[in-house]
Amino acid sequence: MLTLDKLQIDQSGFRLTADLNVATGARVAVLGPSGAGKSTLLACIAGFLAPTSGRVLWNETDITATDPGKRPLSIVFQDNNLFPHLSVAQNVALGISPALKLRPEDRARVDASLSRVGLADLANRKPGALSGGQQSRVALARVLLRDKPLLLLDEPFAALGPSLKADMLDLVQDITAGAGTTVLMVTHDPRDAQRFAEQTILVANGVAAPPVATPDLFADPPAALRDYLE
């Protein structure tokens, strides 16, 4: 279970507070207007941004001061998810060993995860030779190998077309469902939330509200969501 305990984040005059729990294995959309602090919230959970006060906990363990790379999570950013000077296979293998020290069985796992996202043929390409959708798949192949219990998606598919985005969301569901991964996905598109997420955290007016069931939220939207939808 992810716990944000009386979390307060201050960033150059902007303040965001969060006091909520996310159940293990839940798929949760983080929804709100742009500039509301969705990405800030994720950056804080991922460890790139220190909160002014409050704690971040995973299964009752305080990870507020843990290095980003040592937290039990993977994050996929809006862009720059791949190192352009490393091959696709190397980018994926970083999920096993950050120093790229690979045993033969590790290489097999890299190949397997690339097959899983449908990119087995492109292992030796550089990211620059890939389309946007393919690049997202490489990032997801690495998420698969890192095998962390929490996955943060910071609008990684925002630049993709509607059908490609749907494909990616299906792929995320596919690779996380089996492992019971908890997923937090930032989006400004209510349809993404409705299609993908059982629950939604609404971020508006400086507050990240506790998650509520997505259908309930849209059946009876609170004022902040109504303003945003209209």
Add this chain to the structure above:
Amino acid sequence: MADRAQPLGLWSGLFATALVLAVTLGTLGAVAFRAEGVLRLQPSDWAAIRFTVVQAALSALISVALAIPLARALARRRFAGRRVLVTLLGAPFILPVIVAVLGLLAVFGRNGLVSVALGWIGLGPVQIYGLHGVVLAHVFFNMPLATRLILQGWLAIPAERLRLGASLGFTPRDMFRTLELPMLRATVPGALVVIFLICTSSFAVALALGGGPRATTVELAIYQAFRFDFDLSKAAALALVQFAIGATAAALAYRIALPSGIGSGLDRQPRHWGIGHWALRVQDGVVILFAAAFLLTPLLMIVLKGAPGLFSLPQSVLLAAMRSVLVALASAILTLLVALPMALLIQRSRGAARGLIETAGYLTISASPLVLGTGLFILIFPFADPFLLALPVTALVNALMALPFVLRAILPALRDTEADFGRLADSLALTGMARLRLLILPRLRRPLGFAAGLSAALSMGDLGVVALFADPARATLPLQLYRLMAAYRMDDAAAAALLLLAASLALFWLFDRGGRMHADT
């Protein structure tokens, strides 16, 4: 947060910074200790101080005065060869001083092209030795630099403003008053100060074209006190004076534009309007032709005069060339070994600490090679024969002199790398050596190659500290070339100059090219 996640470069960075401080401030301390009071300065020393300031001021003024029309012509005209000319403006930076001096002698010397041409119309030969020779050589080196700095300002005028001016019917004069003059007010002082700073520590030019009581710089006076009078105290006192001049100029230049490299971003050229009048076109054309001739003829003369003797060079020259290449390679490696840890440390530091480390990196700008050399001599002398260490000392001093430019090349790229990929690397726990190997070195390939090339070329052509330390058995190529010139063996000198020119350019090209090849961006 990101700081905590990447302890990379802390200790190596502190060590590199300590080394730089030890060599710069340590040598200065040795010099101050040995100087036994600046009071002993004699009239000839004051003359050297006066000459240093006067020639530097004249060089700066003339360089900038010539650079303004050239920069304007390059900013508003498009013509075949513009790119080549702009690239060429970066070349003097890695051009060995002594080679350029020889080329200038071939054009402006007693038997040079200009003197010959004047002889046809019954005028006497030009006299190049003395103040005007020193200033001429400095203008040759720094007019291109000034042009690049001012051209940057010109190209930074937004295209929209030029368009707005054109739509309001601005004449070139209106354009100048409204847009160009404010830009010049912002860029010219910086260019003046930087060139003044560079010229105050001029040694090789003064050695070759100056000399005598009326044309001796402080750097040259240090050399003379050292080599001819064997008066270490006097050399040290003069070194203190030189440092004071350099530090004053550097304080002036603080946070003003320093030359940031070669060939970056001067291609993008906004369109200018209302410049079609034939008089303006002729004016710009003449300016460009004269500048190209001024810069290219000396180099062409080196090639023409040096080529015949290139394959019959004496063995002493070839050996010197080999020593020079080794020194240049050592210097390039050393620069990177110091600059990279320092850059990593600067990148991860904040506030005052960051400012201090950066200042340490740029400190060598105000410390001249001969001041460092004098200090190192004083420090080494009690323990070992400094002449035996001539080449390692040369490599070390050259590495430190290149450090400010190398840091300027590396730091922006490092900042971009951390901005683009720092979080990704953090989230993947890419730390320590793995981060260096997998992220930083690959991303910094281009600036590192450029920096190594710059450092190697600067070191290859350097005639400074080695003149203090080296005996004939340990001469580098520039020193050997100077000796050939002093012995009036001009054919051998020309061939050696061509070899030196080729070696410097080749070293720069190889490293720079190596950094660019297969660099995926």
